[in-house]
Amino acid sequence: MAQLPTFPGERPHEASAPGGAAYTATATIGDDGVVTQWGEGATRLLGYAPAEVVGRQAALLLADGGAGPGVEPGSDRWSGTVALRHRDGRRVEVPLLAHRWTSTGGTVKWSVVSAVAGAAEEPWDAPLNEWAFAQSPCHLAVFDADLRLLRANTGMQRTLSLTEEQMRGLRLPEIAPDPVSEETERRMRLVLETGEPQRLTAFVPRMGEGPEQGWETSLAALRDRDGRVRAVCLAAHDRGGAEGLPHPEHLRLAEEFTAGAAGAAGAPDAAGGGPGSGGAHGPGREHREHTTTMTLQRSLLPHTLPQQGALEIASRYLPAGGEAGVGGDWFDVIPLSGARVALVVGDVVGHGIRASATMGRLRTAVRTLADVDLPPDELLTHLDDLIIHLSADEADPDAPEESAGGIGTTCLYVVYDPVTRRCTVARAGHPPPAVVSPEGSVYLLDVPAGPPLGLGGLPFETVEVELPEGSLLALYTDGLLQAREHDLDEALDSLFVALTRPASTLDTVCDRVLTALLTHRPEDDVALLVARTRVLHADKVVVWDLPSDPSVVADARRYTTDQLASWDLDEASFVAELVVSELVTNAIRYGEPPIQLRLIHENDTLICEVSDASSTAPHMRRARTFDEGGRGLLLVAQLAQRWGTRHAPTGKTIWAEQSLVGF
CATH class of the missing domain: 3.60.40.10 (PPM-type phosphatase domain)
Structure with missing residues (x-):
C-alpha cells in the first residue's frame, strides 16, 4: 500500500487547538487496522484529508514507523498517549481513548477520540477543589462551557474506570458512549443556557457491569463572581447503594451538595434553596405529593x-x-x-x-x-x-x-x-x-x-x-x-x-x-x-387464494411446507402444517369465500393467517368425547405462541404466531 504523504520534519510538539479553541478529533478503525472514517477534527489535528487516510492502515500514521499501542485480548477499551506523524512530518503526542463496538451487521470497529486542548486554559480558583471534592459522598465531575470535562473526583473516576487525565477535555458521550450520556449532556446544556438545576435518573452502567448499576444525577450551574454561568457540576450517586447509605439519604446529600456547589460559585439560591430551607422548594407536603405523583407516573x-x-x-x-x-x-x-x-x-x-x-x-x-x-x-x-x-x-x-x-x-x-x-x-x-x-x-x-x-x-x-x-x-x-x-x-x-x-x-x-x-x-x-x-419485503410474505373445497386443505399444507423449506425453516414445518390445516378447515366449514392463506416470516416468528368473507368469529371450546369437531382452535391455541381474530370491513382473519427460536 502506498505511504501517506510526508513533508520535512519539525520539532515534536503536543497537540493543541489553534486560536485557543478546543475540539475533538475522531476516527474509526476496523478490526483489521484499516481506517474507515476520518473526522474533521482529525484533519485539523494531523493535516490529512479523509481521502488520504480512509482505506489505509492506521499504522501508517504512527511516528517513525513505530509499533501501535498494545491492546489486551478481549478488551473493549484502550487509552494512552501515542506519537503520530503530522502531514508535514512533525511528531505529535496525542492522548487517545478508543472504544471497541460491534455493528448490527456484525462488523467490529474501534471508535477513536482525542481531546485537543485549547492553547491557553483560564485558571480556576482554589475554592473549586475545596467545595467540590472534599470528602464528598457523591461521584462528582465538572464540565466547562463547551461541556468538556475539567475535573472528576475519585468516585467518578472509579465509576467510569478512567482517570481524570484520561477523561479531561472529552465530552460525556465520548467518555461513555451511550444514549443516556447524550441525554445527560443535553440536560447539562439546558443548565448552561438557563442556569436552572436539573434532576434525572441516568442509567450509565459501569464498565463490565449490568444496567442495575446506575446513577441518580443532579446537575447545577457553577457561576463566577459576576454571576455568569461558567461550568456545570454533575453530582451522582450509585443506585446500587455501594456507599452504604439508604436510598433517600443519597438523594438528600446529592441535593444538598448540588445546591451548595451552585451557591459557592457565586449564585445564591441557584438551586432553589437547600433541602433544609423553609422556602417553597424545601421538603414539605408541596414536595411529597410531587414525589409520589412522579413515582406513580x-x-x-x-x-x-x-x-x-x-x-x-x-x-x-x-x-x-x-x-x-x-x-x-x-x-x-x-x-x-x-x-x-x-x-x-x-x-x-x-x-x-x-x-x-x-x-x-x-x-x-x-x-x-x-x-x-x-x-x-x-x-x-x-x-x-x-x-x-x-x-x-x-x-x-x-x-x-x-x-x-x-x-x-x-x-x-x-x-x-x-x-x-x-x-x-x-x-x-x-x-x-x-x-x-x-x-x-x-x-x-x-x-x-x-x-x-x-x-x-x-x-x-x-x-x-x-x-x-x-x-x-x-x-x-x-x-x-x-x-x-x-x-x-x-x-x-x-x-x-x-x-x-x-x-x-x-x-x-x-x-x-x-x-x-x-x-x-x-x-x-x-x-x-x-x-x-421498516418494510417486510416480498421474500418474507406469501399469499395463496384457496377455493372453498375440503380437498384444498392438503394443498395448503404442501404450500406451507414448500415455503418453509425455501426459508430454511424445515424444523418448524410440523407445527405450521397442523396450524394451517386447522385454520383452513375452519374457514371452509364455517366461513364464506373467498378464502386466503398468508404466511409471514418476521425475525424469530412465523405468522399464519387465514381470511374469509364471514364476519362471524369462532370460539374455542372443549369438545366432548363423542363430538366430531370442536378441537381445532384448542389445538391451535396449544401449538401457537399467540392467536386471535382480526375483523375487517368485510370478513375476518384468524391468525396464529409460532415462535422460531431454536429452529
Missing part, C-alpha cells in the same frame, strides 16, 4: 419498548416543572397481529395524582382494546365512553374543574403495517403526527382532529396513507410546542428543522427536538415518540 409509563420488526423507535418523557406538577402525558408501543405495530400518545387533562391515575387507566384500556384489533376510530370511541364513565363515577361538586375524570383528554392512535406500508391514524383533539420522507420533506399528516375524549356523541375519523420505507414519524404532546418563548408556527418550524437534520440514531433525533424546542424545564409534560418505518 413513571411506574405507569413503559420502561422498555417491546421487540418488534416494523418500526425503529426512540422515546422521551419530561415531567412539567414549576408549581403545576406532573401531568398525565403518556405514550405506548403495542405489537399487533400480522407484524403490525400501534403507536399511541395521550395527554390527560390536569396535573397531580388524579391525572396520573387516569392516565394509567387509559393506557390499560388502550392495550386491552388493541389486543382485540379494533380500528383506530373505534378504539377512540371506546376510550371516549370510558372517560364519560370515569367522570360520572368521580363526580364531585367540590372537586377542582381540572380533575373531572379526565374530560378534555386527547389521544393519537397510529397503526403501521410493514407488509403493506400503510399507516392508519385517528386522533381525539390531539396534535397530528409529523412525517419526514426518506428524501427529507417534512409535513403534518392531514388527520381530522376529532373531539377530545369525554365529550361523547361525536365521531372520530380514520385516515390511511402509504409511507415509503425509511419514513420518520414523530408523535408528541402539546407541551412540546407550547414553550413560552415562541408561538406555534415558530415551534413547528423548529420541530421540522430538528426532524430533518441527518442523525445516526433516533435517540439523537429525540435529543435534537427537545433541545430545539425547550430552553428551560417545560411548563407542561412532554412525551415524544419517534419511529422510522
